[in-house]
Amino acid sequence: SAVISQKPSRDICQRGTSLTIQCQVDSQVTMMFWYRQQPGQSLTLIATANQGSEATYESGFVIDKFPISRPNLTFSTLTVSNMSPEDSSIYLCSVVSYEKLFFGSGTQLSVL
């Protein structure tokens, strides 16, 4: 399975600021995704991070709020912009490897 490293593991931020989350994979992967897990809730797909092109966002998520970069096949970043307390969640990077979806350990974000 792929080994996925996410940084930071947790952060506490002030409203109105932005946070960039990094995701590093130990092998090249074609498909990389970002999920959100709100407190006590299930996982919701934010977007597919496409290498060399703009990310594909799911309904309810927009690029201005969640800009994503994917400069190569092992790395991606998700930025949570202009944060509000409603953005307090766990953000998870995930990749498909050997036709299975694997998750990083997540970034727990609290917005005050």
Next chain:
Amino acid sequence: QQQVKQSPQSLIVQKGGISIINCAYENTAFDYFPWYQQFPGKGPALLIAIRPDVSEKKEGRFTISFNKSAKQFSLHIMDSQPGDSATYFCAAGFEGGNKLVFGAGTILRVKS
């Protein structure tokens, strides 16, 4: 069409007992049904998965039962142990783990 309904929301089982979690899906095009296990502070980990061409898959103490006509599948944990205490998510999607739709999750507590 895209929902996956999971029940129960929480479950308490005695050590050595059988834990059963149920899921129902709507999209008949789905052909991949994984279960994930999540411990606090960790990302979800793939536990076991099934494709609709089989009715049951067993890996150790974990078994998935699949009923294609009813559009339902379930996870059975035999001889449940305190170490199994975690949140379990079912999911449905397409072969390769792409764009999975997740259930709401079941918090399992195994009492010793």
